[in-house]
Amino acid sequence: MIQGSNMAEAHPVGFQWVMEAKARGAKVIHVDPRFTRTSALADQFVPIRVGTDIAFLGGVINHVLQNELDFREYVVAYTNAATILSEDFQDTDDLDGLFSGFDPETRTYDPASWQYADAGQKQEGQGRQQHEEQRETASALQHETHGLNVEGDPPRDPTLQHPRCVYQVLKRHYSRYTPELVERVCGVSQEEFLEVCRAWTEASGRERTTALVYSVGWTQHSVGVQYIRTGAILQLLLGNMGRPGGGIMALRGHASIQGSTDIPTLFNILPGYLPMPNANQHESFQDWIDSVRHPGSKGFWDNAGAYAVNLLKAYWGDAATADNDFCFDYLPRITGDHGTYRTVMDMIDGKVKGYFLLGQNPAVGSAHGRAQRLGMANLDWLVVRDLFEIESATFWKNSPEVETGEIVPEECRTEVFLFPAASHVEKEGTFTQTQRMLQWRTKAVEPPGDARSELWFFYHLGRMVRERLADSTEERDRPLLDLAWDYPLHGEHDEPSAEAVLKEINGYEVATGRPLSSFTEMKDDGSTLGGCWIYTGVYADGVNQAARRKPGREQSYVAPEWGWAWPANRRNLYNRASADPDGNPWSERKRLVWWDPDKGENGEWTGDDVPDFERTKPPTYRPDEGQGGIAAIAGNDPFIMQGDGKGSLFVPQGLIDGPLPTHYEPVESPFRNVLYGQQANPTRKEYDRDDNPMNPSPPELHSDVYPFVFTTSRLTEHHTAGGMSRYLQYLAELQPEMFVEVSPALAAERGLQHGGWCHVVTSRAAIEGRVLVTERLRPLRVDGRTVHTVWLPYHWGSGGFVTGDSANDLLGIALDPNVLIQESKVGTCDVLPGRRPRGRAVLDLVASYKERSGVDVDPGTPIVTVGPDADVHDHRDPVMRKEDGDP
């Protein structure tokens, strides 16, 4: 199942394995708004309306539950299907698209009613305040790995008949997601839909597994996290998690984007998914640790104290002692949303002085390019480190805003430093690829001229800043002066040793320098240090395990001796689930990890992969009542990071927008939500500002001003914002020009000529491109009328060998409440023939659309569209307006 991904074009070399599977008899299904090379090679292609995947997958869940096609033994033993929920829980069908606990004022939930029955009820309102804060700080990114906090043993009904057990709640929740509804919402025929249901369920179970692939076609939505959740529910119901040939594959798009999440350059987490301390929640060291380990609860996070001490010790070395809580006070505190989009707004408002861009090009690559560039034009200084002179370095002299006169070079105060960066072959270090595997790169040559690695730049910047503060007695400078910042240097440029940094990340014994082999060796007394506990083992025995390159053909198909995967070189997470509760493989052809009673003293887990389970904990192990931590996980509970050891079909904690995925329309949509009164995600994060207008959507008036749906994605020959492709001759020649893909029907409706020009208009921008008329895009029949989809690649800008307008300029900023990712895969627009106006005239065009749609009066959209507090914008009503701008 490939959905929300054009794998053949965006991850072509990974796609060879899909084709291998197909050659061996696997059926490949591609669900996507556009027919691509992935569709061409699939057995079945299902065109779907952009932004309706939860309705589609919810339909599959309904099909599975109504026909009892779930892998029942797996579901009862390994998921929370049997767990009984609190009687206070009310579902979206009861509340017209909202869950119980909603407060329209703050647009957040109090999740008290979502809990398991008999769970200690939290004080009313406390949860709501937490949700407000969790939305601001994207804390679901932490929950992703921290898992559920479950105390005690919530009641279960293994017969799955109890009306409040998760299985029954799930069944009711999706009972309206029928084939008829899927057809009406998604534009997918019932026949095509049922064929997908049949294929998916027939290829799942004891003898067979189905793998699910997604990419940013799923994540970049205001309900992005819930898209993935829907996929996870299905894969759990069908018994496809933790098993060979199953699972959910997130195809990530940058060489080390997984690494930059694990060892984050992200505002809300520290290495190994430890939370950045929040001034509201983590007053003391112990508060901070307890917020991760949840004292008394079950699972592997029980050792969080050791992981945190090792990180602090790696940061502050000798200065970090038990007496000063290992310098916990040195960590700066977050207090809310400090994400990249909030920061850009703060730049526009003049609150940010300096900005570093490190191999990233937000002028082209981030949503709402105009806001990005206007923000950069209002800094004191900007440091850009890149291989090429990218658009984010030249916004002051060559950008759409210079063309419109909104940025005048002589009036723009931003000081810009463009530093040339070393390329991937001019430095050594590790990338972490999309399946958590670290691979070491050997340096081939020296970087040219003044080009340097980031390792060089930040090491020496740190050194120079510390030198400037060396005599300071200010308390605020202690964290910098006490920082462990002593790395061996080599070569003519004094390059820091990447291997020494990797050893610090891995961790070692402070006294002896002996590298740790596993995070289980980490101590909470300061005798060991380690910068990222999940990476411990990558430098086991003093050997750079990420540099291993034993040829694939000389080892098993799991290839454990190529590179190193976290955690513990485990290639398949939760692989205990590949064996049945008794520890035997579910079937011979699907065996991966199993219990061998004859191995070791009293039996051991063994198999092709490193077992994701305590090696000697037998399947028959049952915890004593009242036990906590790892000991509380039973021998037949494979999901060891979860507080109950079970896969979560229903998520009582950790998600801001509800415990079950629910179909909401995209923020910008031509359609009213046919399932519920609530139109779009009620808890989404929006920045309601004049410079961030959103196009109107029902129940608001005037959505017809922007009648078409657009989506964007990649071409094989370019890479994201083009900074690593438009500046190369070969790639520029292969894909030389920005284009706009439309169906023949839309071309006829708007008078667009294949090969000619068109321009696309939203309330943010108007951009142009060549017209590509193709049947790869099909008009879909949705809720009784036809909807046209426009597709654009987003790679172009004003720099490089080939130039063009940037598709991301079309987008506004509306974010998923769980992780603060932007909804950039779907918006509404108009398309007109010919080139766009030049100079100020383009602003006039955008303004005329805003006036016609009422966006000029109020840039926001109504968010809560159900209940007595429904937020309806009367002033956009033509009767209420003095002048109706509609033609």
Add this chain to the structure above:
Amino acid sequence: MVRTPLDWPVLRQLRGPDVLGRGPAARSRDTEELTPRTKTADRVVGSVCPYCAVGCAQRVFVKDEKVVQIEGDPDSPVNRGRLCPKGSASKNLVTSPLRQQTIRYRAPYATEWQELDLGTAMEMVADRVVKARNDTWQDIDEKNRRVRRTLGIASLGGATLDNEENYLIKKLFTAMGAIQIENQARI
């Protein structure tokens, strides 16, 4: 080498076994004398493709301290020697004539770039970091919470960088009190 009339391709074709002219008869001497760059390289090092996150292993061929070829590594269980158009063009990424090799500096209100040497540029950035940090420092925030941080310095990037680099970046910014540190993983 001396060319004789007998070397004419048509004569070679008629004299030799390759009468259809689709094999050796059609090969020119220039072709015969070609050697792949991979054969004459001084050394080969193992690398990884810098584009998407599939993690295709590469072999980088170096001659006279220049990258002369980048190919997929056939030993890799991930890509088995294969690369996509971007990975295949990654030598061009390294050797593109558009690559920046010197510092470019744009003064406030300037209309053009000027050159700056690396040492000076580093000193200037260090000065600005210290000043911005001091000017925007917060021991406590507007709600009287202890925060010890600066909201004056932000950073974006990391998904294209090495783990070791991201580690030092986060470590330094955290010690500095800068918290608006983000990368493509949010996006």
